[in-house]
Amino acid sequence: MPASEVPGADPTGSEAIHTEQLGDHLLLIRVDRPHRRNAFDGATARAMEAAIDAYEDDDTLRCAILAGTAQAFSSGQDLIAAAHGDMGVAPNRGGFGIMAKPPTKPIIAAVEGHALAGGLELCLACDLVVSSRSATMGIPEATRSLVAVGGGLFRLPKRIPYHLAMELALTGKAWSAERMAELGLVNRLTEPGAALQGAIELAHEILRAGPLAVRASKQIVQHAYDWNDADSWQNQMPFARPVLASEDLQEGLRAFADKRDPIWTGR
Structure with missing residues (x-):
């Protein structure tokens, strides 16, 4: 069933993915589906893919920031959409329009609230992570007899120690951003509400390089x-x-x- 026909799907697609240029070389991509905690359906994934393609194709843009809303970075796949056969997959870049083929230019995740399931996998598709101290992260799929197939199970052990990645995968528990920073997954911690500003500051450091x-x-x-x-x-x-x-x-x-x-x- 198309996303537009899934009950309560709006906003979806291009209405749920907002882009804004911050200065000459920095792009902000924001996921804005608050009624679904920024979960992805197919139309939203395709809109994300279009935003990433536009970022790649614009030679004036040198860094991007991926953000959600104050309550959630992303809770992953929209399960209501999934129940109607509408999965958050785009044709070229895969899951959420980025997971299988991230951009070749830098992209920073700015995390507030929850980054769970596909939300954490969305972070793992980014190069750097700036997070509010109050955020939580995890891959709870196994607790619902699901499997984290958006890259979490093979990317997470490359970012944090193997046995701790295994604990997250097998228990499905969510850990605080502060603990994730201790493990090296999060580059920088901010106070609640300041993750985007922290990501902008980090982006400006990148923009000073060639x-x-x-x-x-x-x-x-x-x-x-x-x-x-x-x-x-x-x-x-x-x-x-x-x-x-x-x-x-x-x-x-x-x-x-x-x-x-x-x-x-x-x-």
Whole structure:
């Protein structure tokens, strides 16, 4: 059944995914389905995919922030929609329009409230996480005889210790953002209501770096899990070589010598 026909589905799709440019190079993508605690149906996933595609295609945008609302980052799949056969999957980027194919440019999760089930998996599709101290995170699927197939079961053990990821997966318990920060999943903690501002501050730190180098560095770090040490020397070069031949590299060196801030062109 299409999302528009699921009882109580509105807002959905493009009405539930809002984008806003914050300055010249930063994009805010906000999930706004408060009546479903920002859970995803198919139309919302497709709208997210469109937002991520637009971010990728716009060379002026160098970093994105993914946020929910004050009450919830996301509670995952909209189970009412799922009961009508409407799953939160997009055709190219998979779950929630991002999970199977995150953007190649940096994206930061700004978490308030709950990031549960697919909500935590949405965080794991991001590169960095800024969270309110009062937020909670977990993958409770097993308690409903479900399986966290949005990346949580194979990405979480790469972000926190194996046995603690296993505890979350098998018990379905939710842990505080403060504990997740202690384990390394959360980059920065803020006071309640300040996660977005904290994410903006972190984004501005990224924006001060060369955009080509940032993009290449993200790709190399992501592949690091798959490469052995011997192969990594050669495998990194297809990502690094264009940066080392770029105008931005020369600008970075000149700016260092001149003791000034560089002016990046992305070329």
